[in-house]
Each structure stands twice: as C-alpha cells, then as structure tokens.
Amino acid sequence: MPDALYAYAVAPAGSLPDRLQVTGILPGAEVLALEEAGLTALASPVPREAFEAGPGCRTEDADWLAARAAAHHGVVAALPGTVLPLAFGAVFSGEAPLRDWLRQRAPRLSSALAAVSGCTEWSVTLEEDAAQHGAWLRHADPALAQLAGKAEQASPGTAFLLARRLDKALAASRQARLQDTAQALGRLLQAEARHLAPSRPRNAAVAGWSALLAEAAQHRLRTALELEAIMLSGTGLSLTLSGPWPPYAFAREAASDA
Amino acid sequence: MPDMVDFLPRQPLPGPAAPQQSLVDVLDKLLDTGVVLDGQIVISLAGVDLIHIGLRALVASVDTAQRLVTAAPRSRA
Numbered sequence: 001m002p003d004a005l006y007a008y009a010v011a012p013a014g015s016l017p018d019r020l021q022v023t024g025i026l027p028g029a030e031v032l033a034l035e036e037a038g039l040t041a042l043a044s045p046v047p048r049e050a051f052e053a054g055p056g057c058r059t060e061d062a063d064w065l066a067a068r069a070a071a072h073h074g075v076v077a078a079l080p081g082t083v084l085p086l087a088f089g090a091v092f093s094g095e096a097p098l099r100d101w102l103r104q105r106a107p108r109l110s111s112a113l114a115a116v117s118g119c120t121e122w123s124v125t126l127e128e129d130a131a132q133h134g135a136w137l138r139h140a141d142p143a144l145a146q147l148a149g150k151a152e153q154a155s156p157g158t159a160f161l162l163a164r165r166l167d168k169a170l171a172a173s174r175q176a177r178l179q180d181t182a183q184a185l186g187r188l189l190q191a192e193a194r195h196l197a198p199s200r201p202r203n204a205a206v207a208g209w210s211a212l213l214a215e216a217a218q219h220r221l222r223t224a225l226e227l228e229a230i231m232l233s234g235t236g237l238s239l240t241l242s243g244p245w246p247p248y249a250f251a252r253e254a255a256s257d258a
Numbered sequence: 259m260p261d262m263v264d265f266l267p268r269q270p271l272p273g274p275a276a277p278q279q280s281l282v283d284v285l286d287k288l289l290d291t292g293v294v295l296d297g298q299i300v301i302s303l304a305g306v307d308l309i310h311i312g313l314r315a316l317v318a319s320v321d322t323a324q325r326l327v328t329a330a331p332r333s334r335a
C-alpha cells in the first residue's frame with residue numbers, strides 16, 4: 001500500500017509532462033510530476049515500510065537495493081531537459097511534506113537548475129597500473145635507468161643496496177609523476193568545466209573528477225583528453241571518461257544547504 | 259595490449275539488461291551525490307515526517323556496494 005513518495009529529481013515547472021512513461025523505483029510505480037513554487041518534483045508513490053527500519057524493510061537486501069539504484073538512475077537519466085537529481089533514497093511521508101520541502105528551498109533549487117541548464121556531467125578518472133608504471137619509469141627516468149643499470153652489474157652486496165635505493169627512488173618518481181599528471185588534468189578540466197568536483201577514487205583510480213560541461217566544452221575536452229590518453233598510453237597510466245550523466249555531483253554541492 | 263587506453267566514453271544509462279560495469283558506475287555515481295535532504299536523517303516537521311535514507315546510509319560502505327553489484331544483474335524485481 002503506497003503511503004509515501006519516493007522523489008527522484010527536481011526540474012523547472014512546466015518542463016515535464018504530468019505522467020511520465022518511465023519505469024519507477026518499484027515495479028509498477030507510476031512517476032508523477034508535482035508542481036510547487038516554480039518547480040516540478042518527480043516522485044512515485046511507494047510503501048514507506050520498504051525504505052524504513054522495521055519488519056518490512058528491504059534496504060539490507062543487496063539485490064533489491066542495487067535494482068532500486070539502477071531504477072533511480074533510469075528515471076533521472078530518462079528525464080528530458082534540465083533536472084537536478086535528489087540523493088538516492090529520498091522518501092517523503094506524503095505530498096504535503098514534499099511540497100513544503102520544495103517551497104522552502106525554491107530559490108536555491110531554481111538557481112542550481114539555471115546553473116546546470118544545457119550541461120551534462122562527465123566523470124574523468126586517472127588510473128595507474130603500478131607494475132607497468134614502475135617498469136616504464138625505470139627506462140624513461142634517466143636517474144632510475146642509471147641506477148638500474150648499475151645494480152645489474154654490481155656485486156651481490158652492492159646490488160642489494162642499489163636495489164633498495166632504486167625501490168625508494170622509483171616510489172618517489174611514481175608519486176611525482178602521478179601528482180604532476182593529476183594536476184595537469186585538473187587544470188585542463190578546470191578550464192572547460194562550468195563546475196568541477198573531485199570524486200572519490202575507486203580501485204586502481206588515483207584521481208577522479210566530476211565535471212559539469214556545456215556541449216561545446218564537451219567536444220573540446222574530449223579532444224584534449226584523447227590526446228592526453230595517447231600520450232599516457234603504454235606508460236602505466238590511463239584515463240577513463242564516462243558520461244553523459246545527470247548532474248549528480250553538482251546537485252550535491254550546489255544545493256547541499258538548500 | 260595490457261596498457262590499452264580506456265578512453266571510450268561509456269553510456270552510463272543501464273537498460274533492464276545493463277552490463278554489470280554500468281551498474282557499478284551508477285552505484286559509484288549515486289554514492290554521496292544528489293541534493294541532500296536535511297542531513298540525511300529522519301525528520302519530523304509538525305507531525306509530518308520527512309524520511310531520507312541515502313545510498314551511503316543504506317549500504318554502509320563502498321565494500322558493501324561492490325558486493326551488492328556482483329549480485330545485482332539477476333534480479334530487478
């Protein structure tokens with residue numbers, strides 16, 4: 001029995017049809033557009049017990065939760081035009097609290113919507129294959145190449161000490177190159193992005209960003225990153241670009257105290 | 259080629275039969291993003307409460323999210 005509203009995103013009033021033909025957060029849940037204070041909120045009626053601590057809670061079921069996350073993104077990404085996604089898991093206990101929430105934050109939400117207009121979010125990550133990076137540096141860095149050469153020809157005792165020095169120098173060289181590359185990428189992104197936020201690196205990623213980009217900037221940045229990716233190719237570092245995304249990271253920052 | 263440059267922009271939107279990688283990307287994007295509702299806590303406003311859970315609170319950690327991803331594709335009910 002639906003007794004709560006799961007909210008997906010906020011859009012400018014009048015920008016979306018009343019009922020959207022998209023799959024909601026739960027099977028069979030319709031997606032409604034509620035207008036308030038110059039804004040439209042997209043929401044689906046849901047049973048609150050599924051999202052709340054208690055006997056009917058489903059949030060510890062990983063399969064269920066992953067499917068909900070995919071559905072949440074499915075709705076947000078299917079919305080035409082400018083939208084500001086809400087955090088995953090936004091459940092209101094009814095229409096009145098949702099309308100109150102919108103009304104109280106309308107100015108901040110509206111200006112955030114104006115800021116994302118015409119933009120999409122792109123994720124850029126810099127990843128390292130540590131073994132390959134090290135192997136490449138041993139040849140590419142003259143000081144390391146010299147040390148490695150000496151170690152190969154030295155007597156066992158000296159070779160041991162030289163190997164220790166090489167390891168230390170290699171670690172420092174890796175860090176320095178990672179830092180330089182990340183800084184250069186950050187400058188490149190900063191020059192093109194309407195908004196840039198660092199993102200939490202995952203797995204082999206050493207640095208990541210979420211960039212809010214207008215269309216022209218997307219093309220320029222993609223060309224620049226492709227060039228950068230070619231330069232990095234074979235050196236143990238690689239770039240990944242993913243998008244277009246709804247402005248998830250931007251929404252968090254722009255309206256965090258909305 | 260082991261150092262293949264992973265540079266092809268990926269379409270992040272997963273359809274019903276989305277590849278697993280897309281779902282990982284989606285979960286990664288959804289963690290700690292989107293407009294926050296009042297500090298992600300359950301709030302009561304004059305008797306009508308506003309519930310917000312947030313993916314971070316739901317899954318407790320990224321590790322859980324990763325684990326959850328491996329189990330994800332078979333059920334979308």
